[in-house]
Amino acid sequence: MLDFTYYAPTEVVFGREAESHVARLVRKYGGRKILVHYGGGSAKRSGLLDKVCDQLAAEGIEFLLLGGVVPNPRLSLVHEGIELCRREGIDLILAIGGGSAIDSSKAIAYGVPYEGDVWDFFEGKAKVARALPVGCVVTNPASGSEMSDSCVISNEETRDKRGVSTPFGRCKFAVSNPERTFTLPAWQTAAGVTDIMMHTMERYFSNDMDMTLTEALAEALLRTLKDAAPKALADPCDYQARTQIMWGGSLAHNGLTECGMTRDWACHKMEHELSAMFDVTHGAGLSALWPTWARYVYRSNPERFVRFAVNVLGVQFDGSAESTALAGIDAMEAFYRSIGMPVTITGLLGRAITDDEAAEMARRCSHDGTITVGRLRVLDRNDIFEIYKLAR
């Protein structure tokens, strides 16, 4: 097993009364004049934005608003936020929303004290060395960005979607009230669960097979999310199910489920190209690729797929690693279908992709054939091309 560092310092305040702590947390982490950064109208419509602003005003905390974050959050708005923060002397950024608002806030936080273009960090040209503090009020559990060190931004000019991971990406605090997720549409709920589970699956599908505590925790998390998803879809106001999804979303991506394990991340990297080219929902892009990826790679480590089948999906071991592994992949595919997620790219886009589109995504995903993706099985440009075509 690998040596590891576990560092997840975010203070998470969770539950029905969580939002009443926002102003206290802003102050605790040094916010005196802050940027409140959010997405479309839902934070406004739900009354959450007003509630937070009233609380900040009552506590004497100055704030500016910057809305307009979209899914697959864009570099142009990040640039705008950086300028605004510099001009106004902002000292903390409060994101309200899901992964898009949080990631956009993180990128602004990296950019404010940096002299160059913030995109440098996403191109690997520079390393984040300082950042404004970021806190968040989570309304859409999916990205896990509230506890993760990750931030993914789309450059709309180059059509690149790139992520950067840094300890500076850890939010100082996160406020999570499952009641805020009652109004999420079924599609968003299912895509969120898919993304959450995939954050742990990208770590679980590892060739390191001897860190049993991490594996057992990962399996427990995956089983719990798989059980909670249909309940939340059947009754959107099921507080208990919403809680498992929301807290699971934080734990699935805070590092807990990777301690000692080599990570894979092939599906996320391939999905980023799908999102960049077609602007799809990230979770749905993941489920459209995963079954094909799994069938393409499982022979590299059948035992891992057997454990997944047995311990996560409740498949009985039938004496053959091969067929049990495949039965597990079938069961996961059936789960995706059952919650309304696509299991092919056609299911995702409503049409098959062309060979040219597959080749272009493979070119970008492999940085013109200069890098590979994945660890359980290392995938080169040609493998990636094949997977896109097979997933068609």
Next chain:
Amino acid sequence: MLDFTYYAPTEVVFGREAESHVARLVRKYGGRKILVHYGGGSAKRSGLLDKVCDQLAAEGIEFLLLGGVVPNPRLSLVHEGIELCRREGIDLILAIGGGSAIDSSKAIAYGVPYEGDVWDFFEGKAKVARALPVGCVVTNPASGSEMSDSCVISNEETRDKRGVSTPFGRCKFAVSNPERTFTLPAWQTAAGVTDIMMHTMERYFSNDMDMTLTEALAEALLRTLKDAAPKALADPCDYQARTQIMWGGSLAHNGLTECGMTRDWACHKMEHELSAMFDVTHGAGLSALWPTWARYVYRSNPERFVRFAVNVLGVQFDGSAESTALAGIDAMEAFYRSIGMPVTITGLLGRAITDDEAAEMARRCSHDGTITVGRLRVLDRNDIFEIYKLAR
């Protein structure tokens, strides 16, 4: 389920190469002149103390040594440490050892900036508002103090053993190398596993039964530790088993396994009186009490004991909650015996306690009958007295 705050900011550096990061971490968290605080001779004999000191010297970090921490660490040494830190202008405390060294370090860290007697915090007369930063190099996984907010100190004058929990009790960093635990005697290994499992069991035995993710994580942790213990006892140099125990020790007490749940802590509170009166190994004191506690309280929530039996110990549900719950308690008792832990106070002390001793411990545990302990079943002075006698 309960609203909760999860805040476990300790940076854990874990694995075979972990110790090479000590000086870097000391510097990162502000140490320029530090106190190295440790216990008996094992840190010296193993060469760990020299290794750390060489590293500090090479990095130009000034340090003073204060050894002599004993199990159930004592207030007098804490007082000595506080004086030393004040006199020498110490800015960080580095504990080397297990829970005793870490807790002694935490208490010193609380006391240095406090004008009154540090014991005030343990008597509830004052709240910790500031503390020196504490880091640690863990050599004996048991207490979980490296990630917990807890600190337990024994006042040898009054024979009181008291704990205080505060966010200031979270270590800034923890360095854990499972190889350092290869030389732990079997007794310490088994007592450590018992303590670790109990940290999660004290949270798991709750009347909140709807936080399924926390429950599933707790069960995964308990199963993993139960499997690892006999392996580490059979082969003390089993790195994989030692890793599960060491990392499990950190996670069992960092708050992860209590999110959303009411905690119990009755066994710990009753054990503290045993330790205070007889200076026993804490983990062994816990196993000596738990089976009796469990049989005394299980009727308050048989369903919880059934889940424990089935999901942790692999007991088959036999159609009766009552008998399945009792079978689970029997199985846990058998596990304690199998790793050499006592399951009665006689097994612990080599003699039965007298009624007067039981009464005196019950008096102290209940603060002269003014407080109760436990939540799954609330226990008053008389209940505690009965449990001590039944555990005899």
